[in-house]
Amino acid sequence: LSRIGDELYLEPTEKGLSLRAVNSSRSAFASFLFAPLFFQLYEPGGPAPDTDYFRCKVHMKSFLGVFRSLPTLEKSVGKCLILLKPRTSRLVLQLHCKYGVTKTHNLAFQECERLQAVFDTQRCSNCLCAPARVLADAVVHFPPTLAEVTLGAGPGGKISLRNYVEDEAEPSKTMVTELWLAEDEFQSVTVSPGSSITFCLKEFRGLLTFAEASNLLLTIHFDEPGRPVVFTLDDTVLEVHLVLATLSDLESSSLPPTTNGVSHLPTPADDLADDLESYMVALETSTCGGASGGPPSPTFPLRAPRSDPEEQEDEEDEDGAVPGTPPHKKFRSLFFGSVLTPGRPGLAPTQEVLAEDSDGEC
């Protein structure tokens, strides 16, 4: 969660304690729902009936600071008590350690409204399910600094992962890494061929690290480019959702740039032109000077992304309400649920005008 945002949202519900985070550009959202059974004791509400459960947010760093060294904690801490004290405005984290030592941390919090990204996995036409390890092994081939990755469905049921190269970057200077995952590496694959999405790798890597450590199955739900991709992990006592905005170029980035006007789906076979004769002839006979003089390499046809009319209306509302930084590049902000919609993630209201959650305004 700390890889996503600077604030940790705590939302107790009858279904369990939900920890959530969102990034400043509203293009990444994650929630971890711990069922009551996960805890030795779970009391979500105060004594007064008919009141909404108390929600708050704290600084991520303060919260993490309490659990700083995991190996030490595992050795010395017996129990951990998390207590919300609205009247004193403190979130109490109490660690009961060995030898009768009790460490109590009082964190200041801010009351907040419900943080809920709007998404509906039912509406996603594509779904992949695999052990997290498969994807973690795949993602390791991309440099740690890579920003975005494109996931696509190729021919033969293969799933591809490729680093995303921005339009502005020179294609003849950027290294492209691509790998293919066979259908039988997944537990289930339901995708339409040629579909693809591009999303940020950083948050995804964070989720993979968690999932791999817990040995969980990862499910990926996605739709068209521009609509958010939802990653879920399911366990008996834990439900995790990571929602990332995807790049909404009208031209899907799964298709390689056209060469000679003919575009074809990428194939994993290596039947590529490895004969540079014609290129060399052109190079030798060109009259341009300089070391790399010669015929310019075929360039990628540049396509200016046009905004999707359906999205525009919603985005305007988003922009109007979002106090934070504008969306990163062409990633659309995720839709965030209005205060009035109760219910768990997954039950999305209609896609019409949605009010931004208003932090701290009571």
Added chain:
Amino acid sequence: MRFRAKIVDLACLNNFSRVINTIAKLAKTCTLRLTVCKLYFILSDKVANGGASMWCELCQGNFFDEFQMEGVAAEHNEIYLELMPENLSRALKTAHSAKAVKIKLTNKHCPCLRVAVELPSLSSSSRIVTHDIPVGVIPRRIWNDFREPTVPDFDVSIYLPVLKIMKSVVERMKNLSNFIVIEANLSGEMNLKIETDLASVTTHFKDLGNPPWEDECQSSAQGRDLESMAEARIDIKKLQQLLAGQQVNPTKALCNIVSKRIVHFILLHEDVSLQYFIPALS
């Protein structure tokens, strides 16, 4: 013009990766020259490199299980490519457990070296990761810019101290100064010196030994007073990069000093030779 090569042996692959990692530390962009028997990584002494130049030579047979090359023309059966060795280094980084690595020159959208790493996977087919590294094809008319440098007419030739020690000395000196003076004599003594406003630091090495060269190369060194030091003041970063890039101890490591002109380093491994020239600054 074609190039296809394959490495199947893991030890060879790791060895090749190490060479590439070393080159990547020395040059952001360099020239790869391919011939039937050898690969060369060349950095010519342009101003942009700070005047440093590099010549690294490998016998392809020591690394590749398959190696097919067709040059630009029959009488010029060679290929010269410009590339960023860091890309190659990254492509090989996660190939530790690879079943095979294939490298091929392709021209899909622009000339690229396609590195295909075949990894074992739990599924029925192997996992294949491809990296398309963009390269520039260097036309024949400027191949002359990349000729093998000659051994300079040096004043002193001396074996280097244990590289690990030399590296840690230079790294600490780098914190204090941007320039370092290397001086050595024909009695096996070498000093590394730096000087700042507040302090001067010298590390002395002795009993290093002086390599025997054939008579013709020793013209400046012949008849030279054994105790007299030849020195050159060079950019400390360049020296540090050279030393930091050595992941394995070379079989032979020596340097030739042309007083106040240039320092020529030669690092020899079993199957790779690396020459690095650092010009002296005034």
